[in-house]
Amino acid sequence: MQTTSKRIYDLLSSMRFAVSLLTVLGIASIIGTVLKQNEPYTNYIVQFGQFWFEVFEVLGLYDVYHSVWFLLILVFLVLSTSLCIYRNSPTMLREMRLWREHATEKSLRAFSHRHEYQAGGSTEEIKAKLTRFLATRGFRYKTVAHEGGSELIVAKAGTYQRLGYIFTHLAIVVICIGGLIDGNVPFKIQELMGYKKVETLDIPASEVPAESRLSIANLSFRANMTLPEGTSADVSFMRMRDGYLVQELPFTVALKDFRIEHYATGQPKSFESDLVITDAELAEPLEATISVNKPLTYKGITIYQSDFQDGGSNLDFKMWALFGDQVVSLPVKGVVHEQLVLGEADEAVTLEFDDFRKFNILNLSEDGKGKLQNVGPNVTYKVRDSQGQAREYVTYMQPLQLDGRYYFVSGMRATLQEDYKYLRIPVDDEFQVDGFMRFRAVMMDAKAHELIASRLSASALPAGGPNSEVQEKFESSVRQLLKAFALGGYTRVAALIEESVPEAEREKAAQTYIKIINGAAYEANNLARELAGKPAANPNEETVLFLQDSLNSLSDLFFYGTPFYMQLKEYEHREASGLQLTRSPGKNLVYSGSVLLVLGIFAMIYIRERRIWMLVKPDNRVLFAISSNRKNRDLDVEFSKYQEQLQRLLA
Amino acid sequence: MNNVYAADEPIPLLKRLNWQDWLYAFLLMAGSIYAFNYYNHHMDVYEQGFLFGAALIFIWLGWVWRPVRALVVGVGALSLFAIYLYDANLERAEQVFFLKYLISSQSGIMWMNVLFILATVIYWVALFNRSEFTGKFASSLAWAAVLMGFVGLMVRWYESYLIAPDVGHIPVSNLYEVFVLFCLITALIYLYYEQRYATRQLGGFVMLIVSAAVGFILWYIFDRQAHTIQPLVPALQSYWMKIHVPTNFIGYGAFALAAMVGVAYLLSSRGILASRLPSLDTMDDVMYKSIAIGFAFFTIATILGAMWAAEAWGGYWSWDPKETWALIVWLNYAAWLHLRLVKGMRGPVLAWWAVIGLFVTTFAFIGVNMFLSGLHSYGEL
Numbered sequence A: 001m002q003t004t005s006k007r008i009y010d011l012l013s014s015m016r017f018a019v020s021l022l023t024v025l026g027i028a029s030i031i032g033t034v035l036k037q038n039e040p041y042t043n044y045i046v047q048f049g050q051f052w053f054e055v056f057e058v059l060g061l062y063d064v065y066h067s068v069w070f071l072l073i074l075v076f077l078v079l080s081t082s083l084c085i086y087r088n089s090p091t092m093l094r095e096m097r098l099w100r101e102h103a104t105e106k107s108l109r110a111f112s113h114r115h116e117y118q119a120g121g122s123t124e125e126i127k128a129k130l131t132r133f134l135a136t137r138g139f140r141y142k143t144v145a146h147e148g149g150s151e152l153i154v155a156k157a158g159t160y161q162r163l164g165y166i167f168t169h170l171a172i173v174v175i176c177i178g179g180l181i182d183g184n185v186p187f188k189i190q191e192l193m194g195y196k197k198v199e200t201l202d203i204p205a206s207e208v209p210a211e212s213r214l215s216i217a218n219l220s221f222r223a224n225m226t227l228p229e230g231t232s233a234d235v236s237f238m239r240m241r242d243g244y245l246v247q248e249l250p251f252t253v254a255l256k257d258f259r260i261e262h263y264a265t266g267q268p269k270s271f272e273s274d275l276v277i278t279d280a281e282l283a284e285p286l287e288a289t290i291s292v293n294k295p296l297t298y299k300g301i302t303i304y305q306s307d308f309q310d311g312g313s314n315l316d317f318k319m320w321a322l323f324g325d326q327v328v329s330l331p332v333k334g335v336v337h338e339q340l341v342l343g344e345a346d347e348a349v350t351l352e353f354d355d356f357r358k359f360n361i362l363n364l365s366e367d368g369k370g371k372l373q374n375v376g377p378n379v380t381y382k383v384r385d386s387q388g389q390a391r392e393y394v395t396y397m398q399p400l401q402l403d404g405r406y407y408f409v410s411g412m413r414a415t416l417q418e419d420y421k422y423l424r425i426p427v428d429d430e431f432q433v434d435g436f437m438r439f440r441a442v443m444m445d446a447k448a449h450e451l452i453a454s455r456l457s458a459s460a461l462p463a464g465g466p467n468s469e470v471q472e473k474f475e476s477s478v479r480q481l482l483k484a485f486a487l488g489g490y491t492r493v494a495a496l497i498e499e500s501v502p503e504a505e506r507e508k509a510a511q512t513y514i515k516i517i518n519g520a521a522y523e524a525n526n527l528a529r530e531l532a533g534k535p536a537a538n539p540n541e542e543t544v545l546f547l548q549d550s551l552n553s554l555s556d557l558f559f560y561g562t563p564f565y566m567q568l569k570e571y572e573h574r575e576a577s578g579l580q581l582t583r584s585p586g587k588n589l590v591y592s593g594s595v596l597l598v599l600g601i602f603a604m605i606y607i608r609e610r611r612i613w614m615l616v617k618p619d620n621r622v623l624f625a626i627s628s629n630r631k632n633r634d635l636d637v638e639f640s641k642y643q644e645q646l647q648r649l650l651a
Numbered sequence B: 001m002n003n004v005y006a007a008d009e010p011i012p013l014l015k016r017l018n019w020q021d022w023l024y025a026f027l028l029m030a031g032s033i034y035a036f037n038y039y040n041h042h043m044d045v046y047e048q049g050f051l052f053g054a055a056l057i058f059i060w061l062g063w064v065w066r067p068v069r070a071l072v073v074g075v076g077a078l079s080l081f082a083i084y085l086y087d088a089n090l091e092r093a094e095q096v097f098f099l100k101y102l103i104s105s106q107s108g109i110m111w112m113n114v115l116f117i118l119a120t121v122i123y124w125v126a127l128f129n130r131s132e133f134t135g136k137f138a139s140s141l142a143w144a145a146v147l148m149g150f151v152g153l154m155v156r157w158y159e160s161y162l163i164a165p166d167v168g169h170i171p172v173s174n175l176y177e178v179f180v181l182f183c184l185i186t187a188l189i190y191l192y193y194e195q196r197y198a199t200r201q202l203g204g205f206v207m208l209i210v211s212a213a214v215g216f217i218l219w220y221i222f223d224r225q226a227h228t229i230q231p232l233v234p235a236l237q238s239y240w241m242k243i244h245v246p247t248n249f250i251g252y253g254a255f256a257l258a259a260m261v262g263v264a265y266l267l268s269s270r271g272i273l274a275s276r277l278p279s280l281d282t283m284d285d286v287m288y289k290s291i292a293i294g295f296a297f298f299t300i301a302t303i304l305g306a307m308w309a310a311e312a313w314g315g316y317w318s319w320d321p322k323e324t325w326a327l328i329v330w331l332n333y334a335a336w337l338h339l340r341l342v343k344g345m346r347g348p349v350l351a352w353w354a355v356i357g358l359f360v361t362t363f364a365f366i367g368v369n370m371f372l373s374g375l376h377s378y379g380e381l
């Protein structure tokens, strides 16, 4: 019995055990950095599959640093280090006080660093010289009578080095305890005992049951709240595994205003929140502005500016139809974080407005090396069909300059993992999207194709030239091409070529077709302008580029995924500030431990413990020996220096 | 006889100082008071403390290691000259000869790059020729590189304020700037040991890692335009950065130095270059000293980082990948020190460990930024 507990004690306080713990701690820490922590559980399921997802969940790998086994390692580390201190400190302290005046001549002669001198002068003189020698070099000394009428001067320096051991190891204990207090150990225990439970349903804070709420008395926490401008809250949330907990607060926080300031280049310079804290104990509400690196502490709870998001901006869209032969647009109002259902039954689509960003700092240069610039607001939304399938869109409000030309840009992706594919609609001569939309309607209007074809043949075929049969043939192929293009853009035209042209002639045919389409587009554009009461476009480079871009864009509509384009016209920006609230009583322990740690490390490394013995014999022979608890080069160097100096001193 | 006493007795630091030491101290104090009068409206109270703290630290450093005096005075003089030439107009970087070719921040750093690479080559030549003179020349080149590098950083600091007063910040804020810092600190620590232990033969090894960093800097400049001065993201606008980052790089620099000495040790213990390199004992000692100093500073840096995190992120320890890897690096060298101090271990195992330690350190330094995401994401490649 005695021996078992002794053996456990020996094991726990051994360095080997501590080092093993530290190694496991290191490996566990690495796992936590390689596997992204605290992601939504669905991400892990997608990544690992159901089986491994469950295995890893049981192992607690999604929140390694708060898993029971990780905390246990820390607890054992504290235990082991404490026992190590308990076991070694008494020896250390004794060593510090010890003089070692009982060294015999024989033992001194066994030292590796020793030298013997024949000194001149009286014994008193020699002793005076030697003690002065020691004192000026920072040694404390003591003279004792030795066997055979000799006297022994024992000296020591740097014994405080031993405190270094105590300080560093005590520091580890103190820091770990501080950390454990601030970790979620209390919650873990309550959870294991069944008092508390993580809430996984997305319900209002007021409806969260008591078992998922933490009271004001909770010693330490790290929670978040998102406050839209003009709102207030007295609870915060702690995300945990696949759910959350509600942390109640002893006061109410209201957000008056949230500001982002920008550098001249457009990058964000500061995030600031004007907070108002109300509390029954306060005569007047407390107003304060916090920003990154400048938190506010009230009642032991520190409030940090951690992030920001949209707080429900109002958005006004012009929703353009992308197919059909009419120019149709419809005003639509949206609110960020809210949804809008359009259409009915099977045709219904849901617009989910996810985010609005007033500033977007992008690098639009071709090689990606150019200047960053602010390209203005954008909006992110999802379009979900009645089967629940969703595509995500990001649409910029203002035209972006790409390769020297301006486009209305809207990105689409079918899944979150993909990159956006962008639709680029060229601006018209008034910098609007309307020109393209009118052009589009004409191009997709089967009735207009006839007119376009005849106008094209009138301008393309030499006047008074070929007979009407050739003309008719030409016009019919123009109509055929326009029809194909209207039904599926360039892809459809390519299919048409593949169907009807022998392989050898396809390339040539393609070139001709493209020429025809370009010509037709020119006529279509003028027709569209005519219908809108605008003069014909100048047949210049600008128009050619606009038409080329428009044709590309038209062709891309078939891959855009929705039959409408949401043009953002107006917005009323409303922001929400993301606050983090923490109470960490262990912090002071951690900081004091840190101070101890630094002091200890410097003591251990930069204070060198050395002991000197000088045996002065009646015949004036002096035996000098030096030792250190660490055998290293410093000792060799010091020994040879002292040896020479003593030689001169005693000569 | 009393003379002998006196000649051998250690003299306390203050009594060892000569008039040049005092002049140096006076210059530094006067300089910081001047800087304080001029710029204190840009500084909070901590930064004012750092200003005078830095002056005191450099006075002390110059007193205990004399070459630092010349370095500090040289950096000060050249930087002031550059500031004078700029005349508060950033465009003069391309117009004034001295700025364009010598001491604008970009030119200064380019000179540093060139000089470090030259120093590396010459150190190796000296190693093979066993030439004392060539070795001294290599050391001078390394010193010149350090001088130009620090001038480059100081001038960069000034240039950032010329871009716009709110853009101005100390140049330790991104991967490019800290790589320059890494080169400088590694070289300085090495030069200290070179003088202290007369180990010029190790220069070629240590400068290899510095040259590798220089290679990275060049790639980073030419491929990524990393040298353009960017304004600080809000998270970095804190006085903590001024102490946390340099302290960290004393740690990294010292660990890198130890690893390269470890390489020399391993070669020598296999008989390669053994006759040209310092004794195994000396190299072992340099390795230990440098890991010890690195460990001490890395500890302080990690603690400072924790205190900064407590102010910026709401918690002193968030198990962010960078923090976690700092812990791993720290544990690694703590184990190294235990083996050596407690178990009295010496020899190739520790040398290997120091070399592998460099890989761990490098991962913590750049690998984390490249492969893992977290709160420290401003240093992305």
Ligand code: HEM
Binding pocket: A013, A014, A015, A018, A019, A077, A080, A081, A084, A088, A161, A162, A164, A165, A168, A169, A172, A604, B334, B337, B338, B341, B342
């Ligand atoms: C966690 C459990 C730990 C245990 C059980 C442990 C155990 C020991 C023991 C038994 C010694 C021998 C002291 C001597 O004889 O001089 C020692 C020394 C030392 N420990 Fe630890 N240690 C632990 C953690 C650490 C850590 C995390 C550090 C990091 C700073 C550390 C730093 C040192 C150093 C530098 C020495 C050398 C002391 C000297 O020789 O003066 N220890 N440790």
